[in-house]
Amino acid sequence: MAKEHWYFVCGALLVLVPLLALVAVKKLHLLEIRPDRKIVYTVNGTQELTLHAFMAQQRSGDIPTPALLLFHGGRWLYGGPEELYPQCQYFSAQGISCFAAQYRLGANNQPDVRGAMADARSALDYLIDHAAELRIDPDKIMVGGGSAGGHLAAALGSGLPLIPGTVSSVVRRPAAQLLYNPMLDLAPGTPDHHLVKDYWEEVSPFHHIDSTVPPSLILVGSQDPEVPVETAQAFCSAVQAAGGRCEIALYEGQGHGFYHNRQYRDETNVRSLKFLNDLH
Numbered sequence: 001m002a003k004e005h006w007y008f009v010c011g012a013l014l015v016l017v018p019l020l021a022l023v024a025v026k027k028l029h030l031l032e033i034r035p036d037r038k039i040v041y042t043v044n045g046t047q048e049l050t051l052h053a054f055m056a057q058q059r060s061g062d063i064p065t066p067a068l069l070l071f072h073g074g075r076w077l078y079g080g081p082e083e084l085y086p087q088c089q090y091f092s093a094q095g096i097s098c099f100a101a102q103y104r105l106g107a108n109n110q111p112d113v114r115g116a117m118a119d120a121r122s123a124l125d126y127l128i129d130h131a132a133e134l135r136i137d138p139d140k141i142m143v144g145g146g147s148a149g150g151h152l153a154a155a156l157g158s159g160l161p162l163i164p165g166t167v168s169s170v171v172r173r174p175a176a177q178l179l180y181n182p183m184l185d186l187a188p189g190t191p192d193h194h195l196v197k198d199y200w201e202e203v204s205p206f207h208h209i210d211s212t213v214p215p216s217l218i219l220v221g222s223q224d225p226e227v228p229v230e231t232a233q234a235f236c237s238a239v240q241a242a243g244g245r246c247e248i249a250l251y252e253g254q255g256h257g258f259y260h261n262r263q264y265r266d267e268t269n270v271r272s273l274k275f276l277n278d279l280h
Contacts (some may be wrong), residue, residue, distance in 0.1 A: 009075055040045060041123050050101075051099040057092055057095070058143060064135050067099065069098070069141060070100050071120060072100065073146040076105065076151075083146075086265055087144075094273055097134065110195075111148075143176075146177070147226070147256065150182025153177050157216065160203065160208055173212060175214055175279075176217075181258070183226070184231055185234070209238045216245065218240055218248050219248070219251070220250060221250075221255050221256065225255070231247065249268070
């Protein structure tokens, strides 16, 4: 092999080995975290969908704890609850029972957004209906998620999906929402419109904002091409105009999915907890 080829191989290894080691360490870290249990909350065909439960570690006697329901990202096509284990581990240590939800994913590069939204609704309803046995407060169930999972959380906060025969104002809503670079606006011209172009108005949280949207915190990077800061600002302005509360936590220089990075995961956890504590 020519000397220049050896140089190329060595240079490639110098780049690839640290990257592979980083990925391995990240996966091993996630594997070290285990939920307290997995709860079947609905069945989609033959598939049981589960909530990965991290129960609150700090309790005051038999007083029910607040709860947080989280949805992972992945363009409604891939990913899993394990992605949010570190967040759930953090919040459960702060006295908040945390549930990372599994939901149906699309196939052949076609997301099933409406199906995922229906699962998100079932997950929230399950927690409300089983609050007593889970020892959580049904009036203090918050939702959150990143990217496509942030969309699912925001959809619940906007009263979606609409149930036949009802209006959004009577659909059960979460107490608050933590939205990590969420897909909020799916109108024509937005980055992910093509995935839902035939029914976008039905699934776009921004277009269903009303006076009962719960207090919202949007955590977004200033360099996010999927969720521009302007989109987050427009959503917050609309919530505030409707009489609600909405805040933006902006992370300079960060792109999409920044909250998975160890540093920003810790920062967003602390910021989110402060937001939730300030509500009481």
